[in-house]
Amino acid sequence: xxxxxxxxxxxxxxxxxxxxxxxxxxxxxxxxxxxxxxxxxxxxxxxxxxxxxxxxxxxxxxxxxxxxxxxxxxxxxxxxxxxxxxxxxxxxxxxxxxxxxxxxxxxxxxxxxxxxxxxxxxxxxxxxxxxxxxxxxx
Numbered sequence: 001x002x003x004x005x006x007x008x009x010x011x012x013x014x015x016x017x018x019x020x021x022x023x024x025x026x027x028x029x030x031x032x033x034x035x036x037x038x039x040x041x042x043x044x045x046x047x048x049x050x051x052x053x054x055x056x057x058x059x060x061x062x063x064x065x066x067x068x069x070x071x072x073x074x075x076x077x078x079x080x081x082x083x084x085x086x087x088x089x090x091x092x093x094x095x096x097x098x099x100x101x102x103x104x105x106x107x108x109x110x111x112x113x114x115x116x117x118x119x120x121x122x123x124x125x126x127x128x129x130x131x132x133x134x135x136x137x138x
Contacts, residue, residue, distance in 0.1 A: 042076030
């Protein structure tokens with residue numbers, strides 16, 4: 001695994017790996033890290049690779065990314081290491097919280113898989129089924 005991480009880093013040329021073809025092993029890449037860049041930086045950190053610091057620093061441009069997935073960028077890359085970038089990211093996330101936004105009420109079904117829906121709904125469109133259970137309280 002460490003060898004594959006090093007090979008991927010050598011191929012990256014400043015990009016973030018998104019996913020690899022399961023047959024060829026060739027990577028698809030992202031320039032800005034999308035929502036998954038923090039996982040790459042975190043993996044480098046766990047592997048003891050010093051490149052993690054540079055990869056984590058490149059995520060700074062994503063502090064204000066308009067996505068609910070910003071936490072993924074900074075928890076694995078900076079948060080687990082106690083990096084100051086994690087504190088900055090936490091402040092930005094907290095600052096973007098909209099206290100006036102409507103809340104979904106809790107469903108009596110704790111797990112979306114227990115929502116009363118047809119098997120086709122659960123299998124084909126889990127996201128919609130979960131939303132329907134949470135928003136309507138079915």
